[in-house]
Amino acid sequence: MSKNRLAFAAALFCALFPAALFAKTLAIVPFKVHADRDVRFMAEGIYDMLSTRLHRPGELEVKPRAAVERGLAALPGGFSEARAAEAARALGADVLVFGSLTVLGEGVSLDVQAIDAAGARPPLSFSEQSPDPGGIIARVNRLAGEMQASLLGRPAAAPAAASPQAAASPPSAPPAADGQAHPEKLFRRQGGLAPEDRPSPFVSEDGGGGIELSPKFWRSASFKQLFNALALGDVDGDGKTETVIATQEGLIVQRMEQGRFHQVYDLRKENRGIPVAVDVADVNGNGRPEIFVTALTPTRRALASYVLEHDGKGFRRLAEGLPFYFRVCRTPERGAILLGQEHRPGSPHSTRIHEMIWKNGRYEAEARVSVPIALNVLGLTFARLGEGPKESTVAFDREDFIRVFEPGGAEEWKSAEKYGGSTLYFAAERADQGDIENPIYLPMRLLPWEEEGKGRLLVVRNHDWAGRRLERMRFLRESQIFSFSWDGLGLAPQWRTRKITGAIRDFAVGDFGNEGRRTLVAAVVLEEGHVIGTEPKSVVIALDFK
Numbered sequence: 001m002s003k004n005r006l007a008f009a010a011a012l013f014c015a016l017f018p019a020a021l022f023a024k025t026l027a028i029v030p031f032k033v034h035a036d037r038d039v040r041f042m043a044e045g046i047y048d049m050l051s052t053r054l055h056r057p058g059e060l061e062v063k064p065r066a067a068v069e070r071g072l073a074a075l076p077g078g079f080s081e082a083r084a085a086e087a088a089r090a091l092g093a094d095v096l097v098f099g100s101l102t103v104l105g106e107g108v109s110l111d112v113q114a115i116d117a118a119g120a121r122p123p124l125s126f127s128e129q130s131p132d133p134g135g136i137i138a139r140v141n142r143l144a145g146e147m148q149a150s151l152l153g154r155p156a157a158a159p160a161a162a163s164p165q166a167a168a169s170p171p172s173a174p175p176a177a178d179g180q181a182h183p184e185k186l187f188r189r190q191g192g193l194a195p196e197d198r199p200s201p202f203v204s205e206d207g208g209g210g211i212e213l214s215p216k217f218w219r220s221a222s223f224k225q226l227f228n229a230l231a232l233g234d235v236d237g238d239g240k241t242e243t244v245i246a247t248q249e250g251l252i253v254q255r256m257e258q259g260r261f262h263q264v265y266d267l268r269k270e271n272r273g274i275p276v277a278v279d280v281a282d283v284n285g286n287g288r289p290e291i292f293v294t295a296l297t298p299t300r301r302a303l304a305s306y307v308l309e310h311d312g313k314g315f316r317r318l319a320e321g322l323p324f325y326f327r328v329c330r331t332p333e334r335g336a337i338l339l340g341q342e343h344r345p346g347s348p349h350s351t352r353i354h355e356m357i358w359k360n361g362r363y364e365a366e367a368r369v370s371v372p373i374a375l376n377v378l379g380l381t382f383a384r385l386g387e388g389p390k391e392s393t394v395a396f397d398r399e400d401f402i403r404v405f406e407p408g409g410a411e412e413w414k415s416a417e418k419y420g421g422s423t424l425y426f427a428a429e430r431a432d433q434g435d436i437e438n439p440i441y442l443p444m445r446l447l448p449w450e451e452e453g454k455g456r457l458l459v460v461r462n463h464d465w466a467g468r469r470l471e472r473m474r475f476l477r478e479s480q481i482f483s484f485s486w487d488g489l490g491l492a493p494q495w496r497t498r499k500i501t502g503a504i505r506d507f508a509v510g511d512f513g514n515e516g517r518r519t520l521v522a523a524v525v526l527e528e529g530h531v532i533g534t535e536p537k538s539v540v541i542a543l544d545f546k
Helices: 003-016 040-054 065-073 081-091 133-152 164-168
Strands: 024-028 032-035 060-062 095-104 107-116 124-130 203-205 216-219 227-233 242-247 250-257 260-266 274-281 290-296 305-310 315-322 324-331 335-342 353-359 362-368 380-383 392-396 401-405 411-418 425-428 438-441 447-451 454-464 476-486 491-497 503-510 519-527 537-544
Touching (some): 024 081, 040 095, 065 081, 081 095, 107 133, 242 260, 274 335, 305 324, 447 503, 454 503
Parallel strands (some): 024 060
Antiparallel strands (some): 203 491, 242 250, 380 392
């Protein structure tokens, strides 16, 4: 055959079958699972569905799972998301698909990423969620269609037309703008308002206090960072609420608006240590809130806390290198109160706690907080419990029991069970030469709030698989949020969430969504990343109490 005929045949083949020359090879990594029960069957089913629905002969070829698993097992150091492109090349794939399946209560969310092996295009992210396991099936079909269209550079197929009945019903939540928003209806009020007229086991009422709960659940996409603390506030004076998140490396500032949770400031370059607590309040009275960061030095044996404030152009340091643990608490009568506790070498519990004020261009200790035992201020707050005006001091003790003290300092009540529980710690001197480290764990935040004119207390419980029996080691895999009220004899639980996967590091209440509604927001750590071959992973969740 002449060269002209060969060229003509090749051109004709390309015109008739262009996809055959540009077929992409996909490798799908088995999904990570975050759940409070064994849901491997679900993860396996979703994997098989994606493999089948992404395959398109001559255009998208999906590598067999057995070959992918053999290739991943042969990777030095194993697979990690940071090495996804490298893993794709090692597997001989053009695109690597990986992600996670999260089950919180009955709700299911699926986060998937597609990485180009050559780095010729930015990573693609996809997310789907369902209020129940059965509903995820249809959503996987939709997700596969979106992925296929994106990988082939084609518009996604239009969704099927809704029925007249569905068209007449308002949407249950705004659509996610960037694949990060996960609005879900996962709560119940026993015998009362239930989403879609059916109960969900995610929240149950304990005390029969007539609390009207009809919140929605939202979950961010996963962050490859370890979250240590969280606070809400308008930190730049633009009239919108920001979410300040303290990571191991410093602060990032996010904002939720119009259903989109996005970063507005990266303040990690301002960091000087390991942030373990963050609060937002206008203590110096200039109309713009400060950001109070309690930070340990890299050795974890001293403090290097600092305070930031936005001056209209950017954030500047009002103070740095401070030897104080800071905590802001809010009461209906006195508003925001800054509490401080000076660090003493050897223990984070042994010094006095003071209310602090801005004076002479610095933060100074003023009134002493009267408590009869050694406490750390990070786990202390003022709260109006019950219906009266009485303001009590509530705190976690060193063993994470809740203590309630009268205004004069006398102890009024102590919980019979432990709550809180964090893996953030101060490094004390080693007890003997055989010790690698001697951690003293720091307490979690206690959060007062008002409900129908009554004082409540929100408390986190992180569940340790060893039941707190190991003094120097904690393995936190599940968590709950409790709401307590004062019944005249002590704190009684009003409602609780069911156990969720991950450890809650910190939480806050405020106008998280910038919609004029109160929302409970929490930073949840799914993976701390301390085990070789794993990476830190955290999310933000929100419970929207309309």
